[in-house]
Amino acid sequence: MYILYGGDFTRAPLVQWVLEEGKIEYELRKIDILNGEHRTAEFLAINPAGLVPVLITPDGDALYEVAALMLYLADRHQLTDLAPSPTDPDRGPFLSAVFHVAGDIQSEMKRFHFPHRFSLRLADSAGVQDLAKTLILSRLDIMNMRLEKRGPYVLGSRFSLADFYLCFWVAYLDREGVCLQFPSIARLYDLVRSRPSAIPYLEETERMAAAYAEMMKKKPGGVIA
Numbered sequence: 535m536y537i538l539y540g541g542d543f544t545r546a547p548l549v550q551w552v553l554e555e556g557k558i559e560y561e562l563r564k565i566d567i568l569n570g571e572h573r574t575a576e577f578l579a580i581n582p583a584g585l586v587p588v589l590i591t592p593d594g595d596a597l598y599e600v601a602a603l604m605l606y607l608a609d610r611h612q613l614t615d616l617a618p619s620p621t622d623p624d625r626g627p628f629l630s631a632v633f634h635v636a637g638d639i640q641s642e643m644k645r646f647h648f649p650h651r652f653s654l655r656l657a658d659s660a661g662v663q664d665l666a667k668t669l670i671l672s673r674l675d676i677m678n679m680r681l682e683k684r685g686p687y688v689l690g691s692r693f694s695l696a697d698f699y700l701c702f703w704v705a706y707l708d709r710e711g712v713c714l715q716f717p718s719i720a721r722l723y724d725l726v727r728s729r730p731s732a733i734p735y736l737e738e739t740e741r742m743a744a745a746y747a748e749m750m751k752k753k754p755g756g757v758i759a
Contacts, residue, residue, distance in 0.1 A: 536560040537590035539580065543567055543742055543758065545600040546587035547735045548702055552604050552695060555731055556613045567758050601636040604695050616695040624689050631680070631688045631696040638673045639703055642666045646707070647746065650756035659754060670707060674716055681718035686725055693729075701726045705739040706746075 536553065540546020541564040553560045565571045565586050572586050581588045581598055589597045589606075597603055608617035618624040645652050645666035649659040677700060681688070688696040701723050704712050713720035727736050749757045 535592060537563060539563050539565050539577075539586055539588040539590075541565045541567060541571075541586060543746055544586040545702070547739055548600050548699060549587050549589060549603045549607070551698060551732065551735045552607045552613070552616065555616060556607060556611045558607065558611060570759055573759060599636075601632055601640075601699070604699065605632065608695060615693070618689070618694070624692065624694075627684075628689060628694055628696055631677075632699060634673070634677070635696065635699050635703065639670055639677075639700075642670045642673070643703055643706060646670065647750075648756065648758065656754075659756075667707070670703075671712075671715070674704075674712060674719060678716035678718045681722055685718050686721050688722075693726075697722060697726050698732060698735075701732075701736060702739055705736055706743045709740065709743070 536558065538546060538549055538553065538560050540550065540562055544565070544567060546562075550560075550562065552558075565577060567586060571577055572584050578584055580590075581596055583598060585598045587598065587600060587603065589603050591597060597606060605617060607613065609620075612619075614622070618628050643666070646663055649662035649666070650656070653659045653662045677688075684690045687693050688700070700719075704719060704723055709723070713723060726732050746757065
C-alpha cells in the first residue's frame, strides 16, 4: 500500500486524484505546513528536502515532486486513460505539456505564493509576486494558443492528467481572471471541473486558494516558511 503525506495548501490533491482515479489503495497522512510540520526532524527524516507531498511506495521508497509522482503512478499502474503509454503517439505532446506546467508555470506559482522566499527585503515581496503573475499569464497564453489549435483538451479530444494539472494551478492563481482572459483555458477548466472525480478536488483547491489569498493579505511577509 502507498502512503501519501499531504495536507491543506499543498499539491497533494494532484496525487490523491490520480490514486483515486486508478483505484489504488493508499493511506493519507496529513502534514500541517502552516505550523511548520514539514520542517520538523521527524518529517525531514522522511524527506530531507522538506517538500510536501511525499509518496511512500510499497517498496519503501520516498518519492517527491508532484509531476513525477503523477507520472510514476500512471505508468506503474498502466493508467493509460490518464497518461499515454511510452509507445503512444500522444506521449510526446503529453510530456511536453506536463513539463511545461511543472517547469514554467508551477515554478512561478511558487514565487507568486511564497514571494518572501525569493526576496531579500520584505518591501520587495510585492514586486516578486507581481513579476511572477506576469510570467505565469504569459505562459498560460502559450497553453491557451495550444488549446485553440488542438483542444478542447491538451491532447485534443483525449483527456489526460495534464489537463487536471493545468486546471489545479488555474484554480490557485486567479480562476475568474484567467478564464476571462483565456477562453480556451476557460473551456478546459469547465470540462475538467464537470468530471465527477475532479469536482471535489477542484472545489477544495478553489477554497484553499481563496483562504490562502486572505492569509497573504494579513501576512504579506510570508504565510508558510
